[in-house]
Amino acid sequence: MAGTSGNNGNDRSSLKFQGFLDRLDGWGDLLNENSLNLPDKSSMASSSRTIKEQQGTSKFAPEKILNYTGLGYPSLSHDEAVPDAASEKELGNEYFKQKKFKEAIGCYSRSIALTPTAVAFANRAMAYLKIRRFEEAETDCTEALNLDDRYVKAYSRRATARKELGKLKEAMEDAEFAVSIEPNTQELRKQYDDIKALYMKEMAKKISGTAKSSVPEVHKPSSSAPQNAKAASVMGTDAKARESPLISIQESKVAKEASKESVQAVMNRRNEAKESVEDLASRAVSHFSSKHTKNIVVPKSAYEFEVSWKALSDDCHMQAHLLKMISPTSLPQIFKNSLSASILVDIVKCTSTFFREETELAIAILDNLTKVLRFDMISMCLSQFDRTEMRRIWNEVFSAEAVPMDHVETLTRLRSKYLHE
Structure with missing residues (x-):
């Protein structure tokens, strides 16, 4: 009986093994018929490579890897490690080094x-940059920033991708924001300076092209025509007078003087043309900036807010317009943990400019800013200059006698949060 039982056990093992082989054969047939919904080519190629290279040496059994690709094969051992996001990222880093x-x-x-992270997206973007797939790199950096809008490497790499795609303005903004996060990193500063130089060069070409089409061409005087009235007078003398040596000398002197005056006149006209070009270029830049600043949209992140805010840095009225476009209750969601001390002080200054006309809106903005993550730490760590400026604004505007009584209690509470008094 024992022998029979042993044989039955062997038969069952053989049947299981034969069933496993049959499944493998069936999988191969399905692959050949292209009827199986497989993962993308890169995943299949990588899985095939992993099976061939790691059999016998890898901590992942072939069946485990097949199960990971979604083909449904069970693992042989519960002790074997399952591929996870971190291990795949580390393996990617090793391939990148090679x-x-x-x-x-x-x-x-x-x-x-397996697990979307900002680092994984940014690393894949860097790999895309290396093979000059700039659109994919830009997209991956954007995905990384959707997960972490303070990730400096994602801004820097997206700036590189956008520069290569010819999006110099957007690239410059990315590089500038990266510098604002890490102002002491020389590589980021160099990247910003290089992209800014390219952008300014491109703008200069556009403006120069516009200016040239608007300025009349300066024509050189004809060599056959009299150069001025003095030259014409000399040429009008009779032939007999021209034969006199004295007259010839005088004619030569007059001609030279006329030539000098003609050259000076041409130079003056050229200078006037140059001034008109520069004036036109200045007006074009002013018009471009004005048009750009007025086409503002409601920002959805700290990055978008800071870019728009800096673009309007020379127009307090437009900054106030931008601030009023944003619902006060959305400020904590926009800034999350990315509010900087300089932006906080700027917003308070801007809010003070329309506090008297729109008191409730201004108070709502001040109140919701205190709900931004890390607000207490930011307000406590203000520089001495910013703290003095903040106290001046509160004393002169928000704590003035003209403040309605029904808002005094709220402003007193907010003052303690902003000034920690």
């Missing part, structure tokens, strides 16, 4: 599929 960028992209893609 300059195997396509393999790295595959690993980062699997890491993102």
Whole structure:
């Protein structure tokens, strides 16, 4: 009986193993018929590579890897590690160091599929930059910033991608924001300076092209025509007088003087033309800036707010308009944990300009700013200059005698939060 039982056990094992082989054969047939909904090519190629390279040496069994690709094969052991987002990202980093960028992209893609992170998106963007797929790099950086809007590397890499795509204005804004987050990083400053130089060069070309089409061409005087009245007078003398040596000398002197005056006249006209070009260019830049600042939209993140705010830095009225466009209750969601001390002080200053006309709106803005993450720490760590400026505004505007009585209690509470008195 024992022998029979042993044989039955062997038969069952053989049947299980044969069933496993049959499933493998069936999988191969399905692949050949293209009837199985497989993952994308990069994932399949990477999985095939992993199976071939890691059999016998990897901590992942082939069946475990097949199960990971979604083909439904069970693992052979519960002790074997399952591929996770972190391990795939690390494997991608190793491929990147070896300059195997396509393999790295595959690993980062699997890491993102398992657990999307800003780092994984930014790393894949860097790999895309290396193989000059700039649109994909820009998209990945945007996805990274949707997850972490203070991630400096994502701003820097998106600036690089946008520069290569010819989006110099957007690239400059990304580079500038990266510098605002890490002002002491020389590489970021150099990137910003380089992109800004390219952007200004492009703008100068556009403005110059506009100016040239508006300025009349300065014509050189004809060599056959009299150069001025003095030259004409000399040429009008009779032939007999021209034969006199004295007259010839005088004619030569007059001609030279006329030539000098003609050259000076041409130079004067050129200077006038240059001044008109510069004036036109100045007006074009002013018009461009004015048009740009007036086409503002409601910002949805701290980055968008700061870019718009800085673009309007020379127009307090437009900054107030931007601030009024934003619902006060949405300020905590916009800034999250990205509110800087300088922006906080600027907003308080701007709010003070329309406090008397729109008191309730101004108070709502001040109140909701205190709900931004890390507000207490930011307000406590203001520089001495900013603290003095903040106290002056509260004393002169928000705590003035003209404040309605029904708002005094609220403003007193807010004053303690802003000034910690």
